[in-house]
Amino acid sequence: xxxxxxxxxxxxxxxxxxxxxxxxxxxxxxxxxxxxxxxxxxxxxxxxxxxxxxxxxxxxxxxxxxxxxxxxxxxxxxxxxxxxxxxxxxxxxxxxxxxxxxxxxxxxxxxxxxxxxxxxxxxxxxxxxxxxxxxxxxxxxxxxxxxxxxxxxxxxxxxxxxxxxxxxxxxxxxxxxxxxxxxxxxxxxxxxxxxxxxxxxxxxxxxxxxxxxxxxxxxxxxxxxxxxxxxxxxxxxxxxxxxxxxxxxxxxxxxxxxxxxxxxxxxxxxxxxxxxxxxxxxxxxxxxxxxxxxxxxxxxxxxxxxxxxxxxxxxxxxxxxx
Numbered sequence: 013x014x015x016x017x018x019x020x021x022x023x024x025x026x027x028x029x030x031x032x033x034x035x036x037x038x039x040x041x042x043x044x045x046x047x048x049x050x051x052x053x054x055x056x057x058x059x060x061x062x063x064x065x066x067x068x069x070x071x072x073x074x075x076x077x078x079x080x081x082x083x084x085x086x087x088x089x090x091x092x093x094x095x096x097x098x099x100x101x102x103x104x105x106x107x108x109x110x111x112x113x114x115x116x117x118x119x120x121x122x123x124x125x126x127x128x129x130x131x132x133x134x135x136x137x138x139x140x141x142x143x144x145x146x147x148x149x150x151x152x153x154x155x156x157x158x159x160x161x162x163x164x165x166x167x168x169x170x171x172x173x174x175x176x177x178x179x180x181x182x183x184x185x186x187x188x189x190x191x192x193x194x195x196x197x198x199x200x201x202x203x204x205x206x207x208x209x210x211x212x213x214x215x216x217x218x219x220x221x222x223x224x225x226x227x228x229x230x231x232x233x234x235x236x237x238x239x240x241x242x243x244x245x246x247x248x249x250x251x252x253x254x255x256x257x258x259x260x261x262x263x264x265x266x267x268x269x270x271x272x273x274x275x276x277x278x279x280x281x282x283x284x285x286x287x288x289x290x291x292x293x294x295x296x297x298x299x300x301x302x303x304x305x306x307x308x309x310x311x312x313x314x315x316x317x318x319x320x321x322x323x324x325x326x327x328x329x330x331x332x333x334x
Contacts, residue, residue, distance in 0.1 A: 017263075018166045018256050021208035024173035024201060027074040031174055034106060035070050038062050038175070040182045041318075045286050050302045053313045055186065056287075057179040060295055060321025064126070066247075067175050067198060067319050068092075068099035068162070074171030075160045076103040084109045089157040091115070091148035093139070093246050094123030095294075095320055096162035101130035103160075112157060114148045120246060122324035139249070140240050163197030164254030173201025177209075179315050185210050187311030190298040192319045193217035193226045193268060194248040196257030202317065203264035214311065217261070217268040218301040220245040220276065220293075226253045226261065227268040244273045244331065247294030247320065269307060271300040279303050281332045283318070290328065295320035 041056045059067040076088055084107055090100035091114040104111035111132040115124060116139035128134055137147050145161075152159035160168065175198070176189060189206050191199040196217075203215040219227055223241030229252070237252040253261070271279075276293045279300035283291045291299070298316040301307055307314075323331075 019169045019204050023170035024205050027170040028174045030074055030077055034073050036062050037178055052310050055183045055315045057317045059319050060291055064098040064102055065322040066095040068095040070174050071168035071171035072099035073103040075167035076107055078167055079158050083158040087157045089152040089159050091144045092162050093119050097127040100160055101127050101132035105131050163195030164256050169197050169201045172198045173205040176202035176205040180209050186313045186315045188214040188314045190216045190316040192297045193219045194250050196253045196261050200257040200260040207264050214266045217265055218297040219270055220248050221270045221272050223248050224270055229253050230262055245293040269301050271297050275300040275304040277331050290321045291318055292320050292323040
């Protein structure tokens with residue numbers, strides 16, 4: 013008998029109720045130009061318009077809101093390269109508590125500034141020589157804080173799944189859902205939602221070429237660890253999938269495809285010039301997979317999650333004009 017999933021569709025629906033008035037219901041964008049280039053009808057869930065500029069507030073708040081009053085009184089901790097950091101800081105502020113965030117010292121300055129702007133204390137580390145999970149767990153234990161990891165937590169995964177829930181409510185049945193993959197929380201929640209609503213839907217993950225840990229792990233049937241990726245998609249610079257996310261994704265995700273940094277930049281440029289929106293590199297990988305023809309056996313109606321738009325002017329300009 014198969015083990016019960018750590019995250020169910022009921023968990024996602026409960027998260028959606030919990031997030032009412034907290035997370036924005038972000039728009040779904042369509043474009044005839046995009047459809048013509050891709051050769052399919054594309055519906056893009058624009059989480060770049062979400063609070064903190066990315067989908068992460070969904071999972072961070074859903075997890076933090078379920079802590080006991082005693083845990084909240086002590087404060088919360090997280091580790092993140094940027095978007096989960098901002099989301100946890102904002103969730104803490106919304107819930108009237110404090111946050112301490114472990115961030116890599118080379119995290120984008122704009123993300124550090126935004127995290128501090130929400131009132132969090134920031135502690136830095138070297139992502140290439142230090143283990144952020146071990147550091148984050150030690151930090152939380154030393155200070156008596158509740159740790160909210162960026163993806164490997166059932167409440168975080170359920171919260172992320174609300175993005176796909178909204179998309180499918182707005183579009184009706186889709187043939188495929190294309191989702192960026194970092195640690196796997198967004199696609200795990202999205203796949204849980206999509207397969208519950210439409211069992212025949214294909215769920216396709218997208219990773220940067222340098223950060224193909226989930227693709228390798230799914231192909232080998234077990235979690236694989238790679239060197240910390242060096243990619244412009246900093247939100248997807250993960251060396252191994254989470255335990256919980258991998259357990260869900262190996263059952264529900266149909267395929268993972270890869271995109272190059274150059275294809276990501278081309279997607280960012282297209283989104284800016286033709287769709288009039290700003291995407292950060294990690295937020296553009298799903299669009300990049302469609303524009304570059306990386307999705308095999310292209311179906312007729314496709315949803316894609318544009319997961320975030322947190323990038324400063326200087327870096328954005330340098331990338332798209334390079």
